[in-house]
Amino acid sequence: MAQSKSFTGRDMGIDLGTANTLVYVRGRGVVLNEPSVVAVDAVDGTVLSVGAEAKETIGRTPSNIVAVRPLRDGVIADFEIAERMLRHFIRKVAGNRVLSRPRVVVCVPSGITGVERRAVIEAASQAGARQVHLVEEPMAAAIGAGLPVSEPTGCMVVDIGGGTTEVAVISLGGIVTARSVRTAGDAMDAAITAYVKKRYALAIGERTAEEIKMAIGSAAPGGTWAAAGLDRLTSSRHVTLLDPAPAAGGADRSDGPDGADGDPDAERTQGLLPPERCTVRGRDQVSGLPKLLELTADEVRHALTEPVDAVVAAVRETLDETPPELAGDIMDRGIVLTGGGALLRGMDTRIARELDVPVLIADDPLNCVAVGTGRCVEDFSALRTVLDAKPRTGIAARM
């Protein structure tokens, strides 16, 4: 691997995500992966906790503590808190070497404005970085997914995160056409919350909605089910799977008759079939009392129609704008899904079915952006051309 004189062992790549922040340290890999949440004292503004500890407080805070998510839709919504969160994470990974001020590559959505770019650079500098470079999220995702971004062939990546879905066609180290829509995992959670409220008059928190999505959410009937996040669900106090719990480790497969002995209950117990129902705890909006509700996978899929349609539309529109030669490459190679939203059951099947293009889910989709950002740090000279791209006009849309 080409060693760069300009980047050293303490330098880092940061995937500053709406939902999670991941930090990659040169020579060490991903060393930090925590929710992008900060708990703040509402009275004097003191930061009480950051990351996983702060996420625990969402929806449970007494009135003097506020749980803040400093990023919305992939960009900094609360500058001061974002900077304090970054400082905390940089200190946490750099330890007492923080005085040496690392060089940092930060990943940003492809459609952000010049002002938003400056806010990210400023926040990282204030948080202790000596030099800040930016890499666009779909480029980082493609590098992290192992796509040959520098070759003269078209590859298409769809990164479905918490706040944004980034769609890009990449060739010769540059983004040829891209779209960034503010519809992703958070919008799916909001759609579930709205459905449960409208249909059952039950109020649920944002964490509960996310847990429902991960438990029984889907974009298409059938489809690949990654069984991701189930370990977290077993400790959930609000969502309980009703079907037999899948075996530890889950299964990566498309559900269907293949490889089955025909007994759905037995398959679920062995971790082969996705769960179809769960119970949810919330507050009845009429009586104001706690209430238990049963939800099915079919109705959650129905609740997710709008955000899932928006993701599919973004992919379709980007393909429409792709030069024919590159579109041919994509037909051969397939579209690669990254980001946590790639784990929504049936997302790949749905896009493949509607656009008639093969779709693959990257290995370890939640880490692709951080790993790709990290590669830019490791192999700075070789990947220098993908960094600090000027905002494009006309080809990246922010909707």
Ligand SMILES: Nc1ncnc2c1ncn2[C@@H]1O[C@H](COP(=O)(O)OP(=O)(O)OP(=O)(O)O)[C@@H](O)[C@H]1O
């Ligand atoms: N198994 C799963 N099924 C469905 N959604 C999932 C699953 N696992 C994670 N997610 C969702 O993925 C999203 C987080 O993905 P990711 O960490 O890639 O986003 P991010 O990088 O923080 O966000 P952004 O790219 O918008 O800044 C969350 O909305 C989360 O609920």
